[in-house]
Amino acid sequence: MSKGLPKRSEDYSLWYNELVKKADLAENSAVRGCMVIKPYGYSIWEKMQAELDRMFKETGHSNAYFPLFIPKSYLSKEASHVAGFAKECAVVTHYRLKNAEDGSGIIVDPDAKLEEELIVRPTSETVIWSTYKNWVQSYRDLPLLVNQWANVVRWEMRTRLFLRTTEFLWQEGHTAHATKKEAEEETNRMMNVYAQFSENFMALPVVRGRKTESERFAGADDTLCIEAMMQDGKALQAGTSHFLGQNFAKAFDVKFATKEGGLEYVWGTSWGVSTRLMGALIMAHSDDNGLVLPPKLAPIQVVIIPIYRKDEELDAITEKANEIMADLRKVGVSVKFDNRDTYKPGWKFAEHELKGVPLRIAIGPRDLENGTIEIARRDTLTKEQFELTSQPISEKISGMLDEIQKSIYSKALNFKSEMTTEVNSWDEFKKVLEDKGGFLSAHWDGTAETEEKVKDLTKATIRCIPLDRKDEAGVCVYSGKPSKGRVLFAKAY
């Protein structure tokens, strides 16, 4: 009944791919690397969007929309930025099709060649800062606190549904400030918004950290990030927040008149999360039976399934189900009555398990007689008989949903801490990485050379320098040179 989902222990990667498809989350399209996000998957993304959007607005940001296309010359204006993105750009060169003269079909019209090629945005710093130039004259115009929900394209050679796709959906915040301090505070604030969203809504604990110089965003002076641990021991970068210094202000000549009458370059930040979070959500909690969703992001929190033989039984169950649904909806619980007569209860149980519905209520004729219902938890796969007179149903269900949300989080938190290992020698590093995986907390000498060498030898990268790390003198796990503190290494998605 699990629709043939592979086991995680046998093939984690195949398990993930099959789960994404079988739970109706997403599938590959005919265009290489571009996915179709199916209605059920999209409804989870909508819930994530709604919460994030609320958090952005609460921190003073407004949404806007900037063009999909970036003139090639714009992308080139910030040197390290173009170097970072040039290799994966979709390029528009023509603006018309026509019928081939030899009748062979529709071809690109060679007469409709663009004077300057357009790049499908891989990120929007350049087009936004070229716009900010006109929006900012004086200190009174600052700060600009703008976010955009959009699609972006990065031509990836190896793609995986949600985790790495050629086109993906995201939000990108782009802010402009009068002072360095304000921009740094903003960078930090939005990293914390991401961390809170991840922990409170996705039930996914994260490490708040700083990227090393070589892992920074192309064009940033500093990149903060949140890193999560997946069930297979690989890390996943769930969100980044960049302090851009005055790099884009200088590239696009964005200056402002200060209160004191001077003229200065503006300070910038940018920050983003994407449909990649869907991948993190799926991998973090799910099991061999399918998806496990935190109640706060589940499109359907409770499903009610009638168990019956005769039509009169269904009628009586329907009446009870309607009562329960009305009670639950009053307290904001989303509930669905699955009364399809084209499928049997067992099939429905498996279906809703696969799709991660947090609670399942089953009602049969015996239950009606006894004044009970059966409630099953998706996360623990446990069942209980509940007496309807013992407690208001809305209270019972709300309580259970809260409990599931907390329980999923604790489980992930325990897992993350079990999967974080202090290692103090190169042999230990290699052994733990190979046998156990997870985060390796190790001393590093601070050089890009060592970082790269470790990556070449083991595929582990420095995920981040945790913001809460202790100052602790030590020696680099690889080079033996002095180190000021531990960083987190891991193999990563």
Added chain:
Amino acid sequence: MSKGLPKRSEDYSLWYNELVKKADLAENSAVRGCMVIKPYGYSIWEKMQAELDRMFKETGHSNAYFPLFIPKSYLSKEASHVAGFAKECAVVTHYRLKNAEDGSGIIVDPDAKLEEELIVRPTSETVIWSTYKNWVQSYRDLPLLVNQWANVVRWEMRTRLFLRTTEFLWQEGHTAHATKKEAEEETNRMMNVYAQFSENFMALPVVRGRKTESERFAGADDTLCIEAMMQDGKALQAGTSHFLGQNFAKAFDVKFATKEGGLEYVWGTSWGVSTRLMGALIMAHSDDNGLVLPPKLAPIQVVIIPIYRKDEELDAITEKANEIMADLRKVGVSVKFDNRDTYKPGWKFAEHELKGVPLRIAIGPRDLENGTIEIARRDTLTKEQFELTSQPISEKISGMLDEIQKSIYSKALNFKSEMTTEVNSWDEFKKVLEDKGGFLSAHWDGTAETEEKVKDLTKATIRCIPLDRKDEAGVCVYSGKPSKGRVLFAKAY
């Protein structure tokens, strides 16, 4: 103080462009024909999206997301579809940039040419129906009721902010049904959803109608539409809903097993509205002082402006303003206290007038003494003193907002009916079109030849065959041939 907005009577087109820019709604970007939707403009669009999205969900639709790119061969599969869109397609031909070997800068890497060119979606029927092929096997999989919020690109030669842009934002619904009847009902249902949204939220009355064959969507068997009348006497198509017959099902081989064991092609619809609605909203109600927004779509419904000289006065006014804001927010009214000390009250009055805030409350020291406030209506530009003890403020303001919503609608409804003229001869047709404009209700012989001839001679097109038209025998206003009823001609955006 109107920031130099041109008068409508002098130059309607310039008035519109300047209004869009000065009210911070949108501006042109560096990419020809692509606009930047500014935060204030986008916040109106968000309100429109939220209502439409709610209406789509209430009628059973779910959102999903399909790829931005369409393989060239897909676009070609439905013959009339590709003919309709081929001339305005942005084409991606390469997937990488590189440094020019002669050091001249960044160039498109000729080695990274795509085997098959990709079209940036002008609309998504082809990519969606190629997906539906895998989603539909049996009658149990139908209907598919899917919507997508997305950006699309049509390479327009002459563009205008919101009304006609190369890239625009829209929603596109794509549904699949087991029977012709169901698909026709859906086509009709969604046209009515659009009409209700336009009338109830945008305060914009529309004509519900059917497009003539030559104005149909490329690939549709029937196109329903809503048409609105702008202040300059030009019509604007505000939304379309297409009955696709089995055209796309046949092009992409989408069949289903019927209950009775047969195998049949699926029936389809598609329907969409876009950021063009922003253009309609702006043009429908605004005046020489700026934007006039219906309260239901105004991001800020009430602005409170303090009038003071001394700081103690501001303190007392602030206390009163906070009370009022708390009362208004309790009943769901969005309100802003504009206490910026960098601008004078007169400047603020003009600013909020320009931005179309429906109600303005001014509070000065004298008001505090008298227990009054001044309330000004944006739509009528009238003011009144309101005694705070006479009625709860929340009741007063909610009442006024309702009244404004209704009043704006009535005004537009009267205008539309004044601007609809029955004409019965060719001379009359030409005279009314030139002197007055608006909708010309006239007999038409039903031929594409006459339709085209009228267009060539006068630039007026058949906006639609109204759904509620009476059967009325007559003679065509142009050809003198027999006609079964009147259609609406107009010059249009």
